[in-house]
Amino acid sequence: xxxxxxMRLPGMVRVLLPGLLVSGxxxxxxxxxxxxxxxxxxFEGIDEPLIAWxxxxxxxxxxxxxxxxxxxxxxxxxPIIIAIGCGIWGWRTKSxxxxxxxxxxxxxxxxxxxxxxxxxxxxxxxxxxxxxxxFETSFxxxxxxxxxxxxxxxxxxxLLWRHERRTRVLVVWFLSSLAIIALVATTRMYLGYHxxxxxxxxxxLGLFTLGLVICxxxxxxxxxxxxxxxxxxxxxxxxxxG
Numbered sequence: 001x002x003x004x005x006x007m008r009l010p011g012m013v014r015v016l017l018p019g020l021l022v023s024g025x026x027x028x029x030x031x032x033x034x035x036x037x038x039x040x041x042x043f044e045g046i047d048e049p050l051i052a053w054x055x056x057x058x059x060x061x062x063x064x065x066x067x068x069x070x071x072x073x074x075x076x077x078x079p080i081i082i083a084i085g086c087g088i089w090g091w092r093t094k095s096x097x098x099x100x101x102x103x104x105x106x107x108x109x110x111x112x113x114x115x116x117x118x119x120x121x122x123x124x125x126x127x128x129x130x131x132x133x134x135f136e137t138s139f140x141x142x143x144x145x146x147x148x149x150x151x152x153x154x155x156x157x158x159l160l161w162r163h164e165r166r167t168r169v170l171v172v173w174f175l176s177s178l179a180i181i182a183l184v185a186t187t188r189m190y191l192g193y194h195x196x197x198x199x200x201x202x203x204x205l206g207l208f209t210l211g212l213v214i215c216x217x218x219x220x221x222x223x224x225x226x227x228x229x230x231x232x233x234x235x236x237x238x239x240x241x242g
Contacts, residue, residue, distance in 0.1 A: 014220045023211025030142075030204035037122065037141060037197050047195035048125070054190045055129045063131060063191070070187040073149045075110075082106060082152065097220070098159045101194040101213055102152070109209040113144045113202065120199075130192035135182035143194045148205020149184040153177040155213050162217070182208070 036042040071077055122141035127133035138144070157173035183206035185199035 010237050016215050019211045019214030019218065021028050022214060023208050026204045026207035030148055030201055032114060033197055033201045034134050035210045036043060043197040047197055050196050051129050051192055053062050055192055066187040066190050069183060070145060070191060071098055101159060102155055103153045105151050105155045105209050106148065107211050109205055113142055113147045113205055125192050125195060135205045136193045140194055141186050141198050142189055142205055143198040146181065146189055146199040146202030146204045150203045151209045153180045154210040158214065166207060
C-alpha cells in the first residue's frame, strides 16, 4: 500500500522528497536551537556549566589529543585532506561527479556557517575557559569545525552507500558518522571554544547540506535516464531511483 502510494506521486516529487525531508528536519532543529540561544532559555543552564566542567577536568595528554583532532578538522588542514582525497577518488573511479559534490557541499556548508556566525554574533566562551585564550577570533554560533565534520562524513558516506544500498553499510555509515561528529564536537567544548548549542547547530547544518546533496544526486540520476526536456517534468512511467 505504501509503495503504491509512493509510485502514484509525480516523478520529481519522488526524486526530491527524501532529500527535502532530511533538509527540512535539520532546518527545523537548527531553528529551534537558534531560538533557544537567542532567547537564553533551554541551553542557558547547560552551555557554560558543561564547558566549565571540561575546563576543570583537563589533563595534558587528553588536551594534546583534542588539539590534534580539532586541527585536523580545522580550516587549514581539512581543505587539504579533502582536496587530496577527492583528487584520488576522481582519479581512481574515472568519475568526478561524487568528488565534486563533496567539495561543493563543503563549500556550501562552510559559507553558510560563516554567514550565520556574522548574523547571530554570539561571543565565544569566556577566555578563562579556553585552552588558548583569544585563539579563535570568529563568532561562536554555529561551530564551523562540527559543521565541516558533519558535512564531510555524512555526504561522503551517503555517496559511497548509494552505490550498493546495503543495510550493513548504512548502519556502519550512521554509527561512524555519529562517532566522528560527536568526537569533533567534544573537542570544541573540551578546549573551551564552543558551547553545546554551537556544536549541535553545526551538526544540523551538516545534515541540512546532506539533504540538498541527496536532492541533487537523485535529480542527476533522473536526468541521466530521461531526455533533457523531461528532466523536471513527469513521464508516463516515472523512473524510480529508490
